[in-house]
Amino acid sequence: MFRVRLHGRGGQGIKTASQILGSAAFFSGFQAQDFPLYGAERRGAPIVAFTRINRQNILERGPILVPDILLIGDESLLEDIQAAPLCGADNFTAIFINSSRLPEKLQENYSLSTLPHVLDITSLCVKFLDNGSSTSAAIAAVGARLLGQIEFPALKEAVELELNAQGINSDLRKKNIDLAEEVFQLLTPMEVKERPEKNITSSKLISSEQKPVVLAAPIILEPGNMALRKTGNWRLDRPEIDYEHCNNCLICYARCPDGVIGIKTDGSPEIDYDHCKGCLICAQECPGHFIKTVKESGSWE
Amino acid sequence: MGIDSSKRLMLTGNKAAAWGARLAQVEYVPAFPITPQTEIVETLAKWFADGTLKGKFTNMDSEHSMFMAAGAGAATGVRVFTASSSQGILHGMESIYTIAGWRTPMVVVNVSRALATPITLEPDHNDIMSVRDCGFIQLHAETCQEIFDFILIGYKVAEDPFVCLPVLVNMDGFYLSFTREPVLIPNEQKIKKFLPEFKTSQPVFKASQPMARASAVFGGSTYTYFKIQQDLANRQAEEVFLKTSKEFEKHFGRFYDVVEKFNMEGAEFVFVMSNSFSTKGKDAVLKLRRQGIKAGLLKLRLFRPFPATAIADALCGHDNVAIIDQNLAPGMGGITYPEIVASLYDRKNRPQNILSVIGGLGGKDITEGDFLSIIEKLKSSETKQPFYLFGKKDEENFERLQHLAISNKEAFQS
Numbered sequence: 001m002f003r004v005r006l007h008g009r010g011g012q013g014i015k016t017a018s019q020i021l022g023s024a025a026f027f028s029g030f031q032a033q034d035f036p037l038y039g040a041e042r043r044g045a046p047i048v049a050f051t052r053i054n055r056q057n058i059l060e061r062g063p064i065l066v067p068d069i070l071l072i073g074d075e076s077l078l079e080d081i082q083a084a085p086l087c088g089a090d091n092f093t094a095i096f097i098n099s100s101r102l103p104e105k106l107q108e109n110y111s112l113s114t115l116p117h118v119l120d121i122t123s124l125c126v127k128f129l130d131n132g133s134s135t136s137a138a139i140a141a142v143g144a145r146l147l148g149q150i151e152f153p154a155l156k157e158a159v160e161l162e163l164n165a166q167g168i169n170s171d172l173r174k175k176n177i178d179l180a181e182e183v184f185q186l187l188t189p190m191e192v193k194e195r196p197e198k199n200i201t202s203s204k205l206i207s208s209e210q211k212p213v214v215l216a217a218p219i220i221l222e223p224g225n226m227a228l229r230k231t232g233n234w235r236l237d238r239p240e241i242d243y244e245h246c247n248n249c250l251i252c253y254a255r256c257p258d259g260v261i262g263i264k265t266d267g268s269p270e271i272d273y274d275h276c277k278g279c280l281i282c283a284q285e286c287p288g289h290f291i292k293t294v295k296e297s298g299s300w301e
Numbered sequence: 302m303g304i305d306s307s308k309r310l311m312l313t314g315n316k317a318a319a320w321g322a323r324l325a326q327v328e329y330v331p332a333f334p335i336t337p338q339t340e341i342v343e344t345l346a347k348w349f350a351d352g353t354l355k356g357k358f359t360n361m362d363s364e365h366s367m368f369m370a371a372g373a374g375a376a377t378g379v380r381v382f383t384a385s386s387s388q389g390i391l392h393g394m395e396s397i398y399t400i401a402g403w404r405t406p407m408v409v410v411n412v413s414r415a416l417a418t419p420i421t422l423e424p425d426h427n428d429i430m431s432v433r434d435c436g437f438i439q440l441h442a443e444t445c446q447e448i449f450d451f452i453l454i455g456y457k458v459a460e461d462p463f464v465c466l467p468v469l470v471n472m473d474g475f476y477l478s479f480t481r482e483p484v485l486i487p488n489e490q491k492i493k494k495f496l497p498e499f500k501t502s503q504p505v506f507k508a509s510q511p512m513a514r515a516s517a518v519f520g521g522s523t524y525t526y527f528k529i530q531q532d533l534a535n536r537q538a539e540e541v542f543l544k545t546s547k548e549f550e551k552h553f554g555r556f557y558d559v560v561e562k563f564n565m566e567g568a569e570f571v572f573v574m575s576n577s578f579s580t581k582g583k584d585a586v587l588k589l590r591r592q593g594i595k596a597g598l599l600k601l602r603l604f605r606p607f608p609a610t611a612i613a614d615a616l617c618g619h620d621n622v623a624i625i626d627q628n629l630a631p632g633m634g635g636i637t638y639p640e641i642v643a644s645l646y647d648r649k650n651r652p653q654n655i656l657s658v659i660g661g662l663g664g665k666d667i668t669e670g671d672f673l674s675i676i677e678k679l680k681s682s683e684t685k686q687p688f689y690l691f692g693k694k695d696e697e698n699f700e701r702l703q704h705l706a707i708s709n710k711e712a713f714q715s
Contacts, residue, residue, distance in 0.1 A: 210537060219514060
């Protein structure tokens with residue numbers, strides 16, 4: 001069994017990547033299973049998807065807690081304690097990171113137990129698709145290639161099938177297939193280590209005690225605690241106010257769906273980057289186009 | 302309008318329910334009428350309008366908003382009452398589960414009426430059984446007196462700091478809701494001593510003090526925690542009910558156990574029943590005893606939490622038991638039958654012969670003859686279950702009606 005866990009952000013195609021990988025494995029004669037996990041959150045929020053690939057029937061379901069392969073499509077997730085993409089990884093886990101940095105530097109910086117596989121997927125997506133955040137075909141190609149069990153024609157068929165199902169036109173599908181082929185050629189299959197099966201040990205269950213109702217009911221006495229959840233790292237793009245031209249009309253302040261644009265004492269708007277999710281509605285709404293959008297890059301250099 | 306000393310009044314079940322709410326000094330009643338419950342909310346509306354009751358009576362636009370308003374009202378720390386029935390319970394179902402999770406105390410009366418389709422106004426228990434698993438406490442009443450008493454006891458149980466759950470008091474439509482019989486209404490001061498003004502034991506909604514009563518959770522652990530707490534609180538209510546019942550007895554002289562045993566001594570044949578038809582069962586037991594048949598009856602009273610131990614204790618040692626369900630889960634049978642059988646499973650001297658009986662659906666009577674037929678069935682070697690109380694006469698009546706509905710049968714048989 002190969003257990004692949006994919007991490008990315010809403011909008012980057014991580015769910016689709018898990019499906020392309022699932023279909024490519026299926027077309028290669030494997031049993032396959034793919035599954036995304038997300039709630040009510042939106043574009044930019046951390047999401048996780050899973051693909052299981054096996055010669056025999058798959059008797060597992062749900063999240064993969066101990067992955068054989070980790071595909072991290074967005075480097076900024078490594079610093080997000082809630083996304084925790086390295087959770088459950090051990091010495092048997094092969095790690096791939098979409099990054100422009102050197103594997104050794106990434107290993108040192110994130111204290112990885114193994115040297116990660118690294119490729120700058122974002123730049124390749126810009127080159128082939130003119131869009132750095134449409135990573136589904138490229139991430140799926142990484143998974144297929146690293147596994148070494150899937151040949152390119154099966155991957156190609158899967159990219160075609162899954163992107164067609166998403167309503168992607170044939171021209172863009174062709175570009176995605178070219179991108180996948182490029183990724184396939186840039187990487188070499190990794191050495192797959194067999195994970196020894198462990199004996200089952202029993203769960204440590206407790207006997208629940210009745211609690212006073214204040215602790216027993218889903219009561220929230222300190223509402224407004226969303227501010228504690230910093231969502232600034234959801235941004236793929238950052239809105240920046242050009243204060244030289246801004247005339248303080250405050251339309252951005254009124255339109256921000258998350259209420260993260262405040263008003264400074266001089267009457268000018270100010271973006272709270274700890275919570276701005278980068279939806280860019282402010283940039284769209286600014287009548288003078290005085291809010292520019294800047295690509296977010298990794299948080300350390 | 303106030304009653305200054307204890308009185309015995311001829312009251313319908315609906316009026317007894319309204320009196321219960323009145324003397325519990327309810328402060329908020331969100332209401333929506335439905336036959337056969339309407340008389341309850343009409344009576345309360347009148348008392349709120351003429352100043353007998355202080356507080357707020359609100360006509361809602363549906364049972365869905367009515368139950369949500371009841372939960373929200375209770376979350377402000379006031380004593381809340383509401384009532385519904387049948388299709389209204391189904392329409393309010395989403396809100397019913399939701400407010401159970403809020404852990405807000407209140408008393409709700411359900412006037413049992415069978416569920417569509419076919420539509421009817423007459424009683425059976427599929428409506429009250431549909432909210433069996435929602436987390437509410439359930440008390441099933443046999444008499445108009447029980448309705449009144451259970452509302453007072455219900456508030457005390459619901460508001461207990463270890464419970465904090467809605468209590469549903471159930472009565473049969475028509476058979477109790479529209480039936481007048483004498484009900485002893487104790488004087489107001491006596492009731493106040495038993496059930497003082499509501500003092501909440503938890504944080505409540507207040508102006509300028511934001512709080513949330515529900516939250517969205519993810520991942521299963523948080524959800525499971527709250528559900529286990531709901532279960533523990535509901536189970537705790539059995540002990541609280543007994544304690545409250547003993548206190549009620551001290552004040553008013555009537556004691557209610559979690560189940561009622563009627564002529565169970567030496568009973569070879571036991572009928573398990575609930576609600577108003579238990580009265581018919583008791584009458585049959587007495588007549589059968591006079592005929593030399595040792596019959597007895599176990600009446601279910603506290604239905605949630607399910608008093609499995611008390612039920613098993615009562616039934617063990619009796620050879621033949623018939624569980625009469627006035628409800629039907631198509632494809633399964635009676636709804637209380639498997640619960641009662643499960644409660645007996647680990648008992649060595651459990652009854653060997655247990656029959657599942659379906660009767661009293663949609664207001665259909667259960668006759669004396671039916672009870673004897675059940676005993677004959679228990680004695681026979683035939684094992685087909687469930688045993689439907691549907692006879693030759695019923696079939697003839699039905700066919701006569703069907704002939705009117707489908708007189709030209711040939712037209713459909715092409």
